[in-house]
Amino acid sequence: MKWVRPQINNLHPYIPGKQVTGKVVKLNANENPYPPSLGAIAVLSEINTDNLRLYPDAIAVNLRKVAANIFDVDDDQIVIGNGSDDVLTMIIRTFLDVGDSISVVDPTYTLYETLAEIQGARTEIYPLNNDYSLPDSFFQTECKVIFLPNPNAQTGTLFPTEQIERLCGNNNSVVVIDEAYTDFSGVSSIPLIKKYDNLIVLRTVSKSYSLAGIRVGFGISNKNFISAMMKVKDSYNVNAVSQLIAAEAIIDRKQFNWNIGKIIETREWFSKSLSDLGWKVTPSAANFILVEPVKDSPEAVKEKLEAAGILIRHFNTPRLKNKLRISIGTDEQMKNLLKVIT
Template sequence: MDKIRKTVQAMQGYVPGRQPKGRFVKLNANENPYPPSPKALEALGKTAADSLRLYPSSSAEELRQAASEIFEVPADCIVAGNGSDDVFTMIIRSFLDEGDTLAVVDPTYTLYETLAEIQGAKTERHPLSEDYALPESFFESGAKLKILPNPNAQTGTLFPEADVIRLCESAKGVVVIDEAYALFAGSNSLPLLKRFKNLVVTRTMSKSHSLAGLRVGFGMSSPEIIEAFNKVKDSYNLNAASQLAAAAAIRDTEYTAGVVKRINETKDFFAKALASLGWQVTPSGGNFLLAKPGSGDAAGIVAYLEQEGYLVRHFNTPRLLDKIRFSIGTTEQMEKLIELLKNKE
């Protein structure tokens, strides 16, 4: 269809993890196996008739206030998004003109590149080293925008704070640190916001807060950058129910810490169990593990697990083809998974 923009015709589009209905144990999209905070569910139930009849706060005022208290970042340095993916749209719209360059590492979360493509911008991919450390070329790149998840998506690698500092110091443009998994890693870059005006930190409620279905994320930076995000974002980007429930969930720090602790404990158990079966396990700061089976037949194992009712993630890219990414489920689910893998041997 020639009416569609050439860039859009040429692009493949982002491929999300499958969301089939029914009998599967879903370990393919880094969702959280535990329910969200009861306080979030209570807030959802109380969403009054009036708050649905009227438009929501376009700036998600109360939610940003709650985020400000918890993250210890001023409210005018925060924007709320319909998931952090929405914040990445704001970021790309704000910093990249057609023909500009985005720098990312490889492998990583591929949505950044898709959004840059829509904007008509180019993407430079900088391959991580054999053990997934940042390459020199990523620091040296003069790209207008660099986006790095920390911990990294797909691999789980936690990059040291010194790397983030070096990136901010050496960048010609803006550095975005995507902290979707930061609570699992127990380390973050928020304190660096005071020091670097070219830094943006993003967060999501989808992982540690069990609210992937609600779609809530945040971008944090200097007031000037947040002002730009407010200009390019969709006007009512967060619905009223999301704003109320997410504000309650983010304040329930004790509940979130409990869930994160359980998932990290299960991750440690699962990593040890996989290693004892001869898998090569990549150390992970996230709620998932990337691992390579001794047999090398990742695709065969993924198909077998699906038959047994377990969905896991297999990426059809050269460096990930021989590996599987397992989101961490409940301890019972991961114990059962280990039994299934033993039976396959």
């Protein structure tokens, strides 16, 4: 189309997991099967609807304060996004000019590359080792921004903190550690922000707080990076209702701890059950597992499960085409899945 920028004409857009309603079990988008904090849900019935005439707080003062307390940083070290995807967009806008480059691993979350492409930036891809650990070359990368999820998206692999430190200390790049799944691992790079002034850590309420639908994410870094990112964000990027719900949800440590404990417990027995069947299971520190079926092809397994009303994810890319990614649901959902495949 002649009116559209060439970058957009040629863009490979990010493809999210299929969203369907009705009687299906969704284990295809790493959503959480359990309800969010009751306090967070109660916010909905207590909202003064007259206030919805007004714009939301553009810089989410209260939510930042609450989040700063949880993440043990200062308020001005946090920016709130419309999901952590929105914080990724802020990072791209803040740090990348046309022609600059980002570095990512493969496999990983593909939105980094898509956003860079929209900005006219290049992506250097570093294939992970066969066991999905980081290749040595990744530590020598020269680029403007490094994007690395920890645990990694699609594989669930947790990279050791020493390696994150090596990435931050080794080069002149901005290092973005995307911790969308880290609550299921118990490890975080947030404490490293004091030590490295090129580090940004991302968090979200989408996974461990069961609130993917409200779209709230956090960018955590040094004050200078955060104030630069605040300049480029959309003016009222997080709606008023989501700000209120997210603040209540992250305060509720009891529900959070229960949720995390339960998902980890289910992940561990479910991984073992699949290993016992002979499937190859990549050790996961997230709320999903990456597996290789033993007899049937991944496509056949996916179709069989779909026919039984269970959705899982298959990525048709060279490194992942033999694999399936299964989000961790309730014990009952995982038991039903096992029944279908055995």
